[in-house]
Amino acid sequence: MGTPTYDPIQTVTLGSPANSVTFSSIPATYTDLILVMDATADATADCSLTFNGDSSALYSRTVLDGNGSSATSARSSGGTNIPINYNGALVTTNPIVNTINIMSYANTSVNKTILVRNNSPSLGLALIAGLYRSTSAISSLTLVLSGGHNFATGSKFTLFGVKSA
Amino acid sequence: MSTKTLIQTISVGAGGAASIDFTSIPATFDDLVLELSARNTADTPDAHIAFNGVSTSMADKWLYGNGSAAGSLSNAGIYFEMVRSTYTANVFSSTSIYIPNYRSANYKSVSIETVTENNAAGALMLLDAGLWSNTSAINQITLVPDSGSFAQYSLASLYGIKNS
Numbered sequence: 001m002g003t004p005t006y007d008p009i010q011t012v013t014l015g016s017p018a019n020s021v022t023f024s025s026i027p028a029t030y031t032d033l034i035l036v037m038d039a040t041a042d043a044t045a046d047c048s049l050t051f052n053g054d055s056s057a058l059y060s061r062t063v064l065d066g067n068g069s070s071a072t073s074a075r076s077s078g079g080t081n082i083p084i085n086y087n088g089a090l091v092t093t094n095p096i097v098n099t100i101n102i103m104s105y106a107n108t109s110v111n112k113t114i115l116v117r118n119n120s121p122s123l124g125l126a127l128i129a130g131l132y133r134s135t136s137a138i139s140s141l142t143l144v145l146s147g148g149h150n151f152a153t154g155s156k157f158t159l160f161g162v163k164s165a
Numbered sequence: 166m167s168t169k170t171l172i173q174t175i176s177v178g179a180g181g182a183a184s185i186d187f188t189s190i191p192a193t194f195d196d197l198v199l200e201l202s203a204r205n206t207a208d209t210p211d212a213h214i215a216f217n218g219v220s221t222s223m224a225d226k227w228l229y230g231n232g233s234a235a236g237s238l239s240n241a242g243i244y245f246e247m248v249r250s251t252y253t254a255n256v257f258s259s260t261s262i263y264i265p266n267y268r269s270a271n272y273k274s275v276s277i278e279t280v281t282e283n284n285a286a287g288a289l290m291l292l293d294a295g296l297w298s299n300t301s302a303i304n305q306i307t308l309v310p311d312s313g314s315f316a317q318y319s320l321a322s323l324y325g326i327k328n329s
Contacts, residue, residue, distance in 0.1 A: 006169040011195075011328040023272075036196065038265040038274065066228030066237025066292070093294050097265055097274040119276045121296030124237070125228050156266060156329040158195070160168075 005163040009033075013156045017042060017150035022138040023159050030161030033101040037143070037156035041090035044123075046146040048081035049130070051138045052114065055080045059132040067124035073128060076082040081144070082132070084116045087124030090145065092152070096107040098122040107165070168273070168327040169198070181206050181314035185321045187306045189224045190267075194325030197267045199306060201321045202258040203247040207313025210246040210281065210289070214262070215307040216297050224274075225295040234262055243295035245279045253283040257319065262324065267303040272296060 007030070012021055026033070027150075050059070058066035060077040065086040074086065101115040132138075139142050145151060175185050178318075190197070203212070213220055215281065225243045229236055247258040263276040278292035297303075 006326070008168050008328050014241055034250075036263075036265055038269075044277075064228065064235070066226060066235075068226040068237055068239035071228055071230075071235040071237045088294065094272055095274045096296070097263065097276045097294070099263065099276060115293065117276055119274060119292075119294030121224060121226060121274055123292045125294035127228070127292060130178055154269075154271065156328075 031164040046151035065126040082130040088120030
């Protein structure tokens with residue numbers, strides 16, 4: 001019988017508004033990471049992701065997006081972060097649900113790819129493929145809202161570790 | 166410590182089932198995941214979700230592709246699709262429904278993925294952002310075909326996830 005795995009590493013539930021959420025000292029003992037966020041904001045705001053405190057131009061993404069009436073696709077490269085929503089921004093009322101899969105995060109032979117499901121029932125949803133062009137193991141990740149806006153109190157972020165063997 | 170725990174599996178027997186109903190969901194987890202393999206006895210694909218026996222105060226947005234075009238639409242409900250009775254035999258759709266914070270006193274947002282690939286036209290890939298504008302904890306999840314019934318061998322499994 002295989003070994004069960006889908007381990008919660010850390011959960012952050014905001015007791016007060018915050019512009020950013022950081023998971024640090026991520027153990028290198030898993031194969032993949034999954035970050036689940038259930039959050040609102042103090043105003044309509046976009047959310048972006050960086051790794052290891054790195055804000056150099058090593059990030060890119062491709063997006064498939066729907067806003068409830070039309071579908072679009074877009075891409076960006078050479079960015080200083082990965083935006084993890086397109087039309088589906090955070091709002092003040094209905095929470096967004098984002099799941100972020102980070103594959104082979106501790107593998108120092110590969111650049112890091114992520115797959116994001118962005119769900120904003122108010123504004124739209126997207127499937128985002130992202131790339132962090134660094135072979136460094138990911139030991140921290142940070143989510144930040146645009147425009148100086150804050151994640152609202154009660155917003156919840158959970159980081160899970162998944163082992164492949 | 167692994168945290169994804171099987172709560173219940175419902176397997177549809179001969180004669181089909183008008184709905185799949187998970188009741189008395191324990192309040193001991195943080196998130197829920199429902200995995201569904203389904204086929205309809207009718208020649209329609211649509212099905213919807215009810216929480217705690219109600220399907221009001223619900224809405225969703227879809228992003229979909231059908232093999233020739235992509236689109237997006239909105240519904241006044243939380244819907245997904247499954248393989249129709251006329252699709253390739255012995256093929257079932259796959260649906261994954263993620264419900265974070267199902268016990269919270271906030272509105273409930275839901276993330277859904279569905280695929281109805283059947284080696285023929287009419288297949289669909291569907292992403293769904295759903296919302297239940299209700300602050301009650303979820304203790305019941307009901308899946309209901311809009312027409313027809315779940316066919317024999319449809320299978321639904323509900324998992325609980327703990328965040329710590």
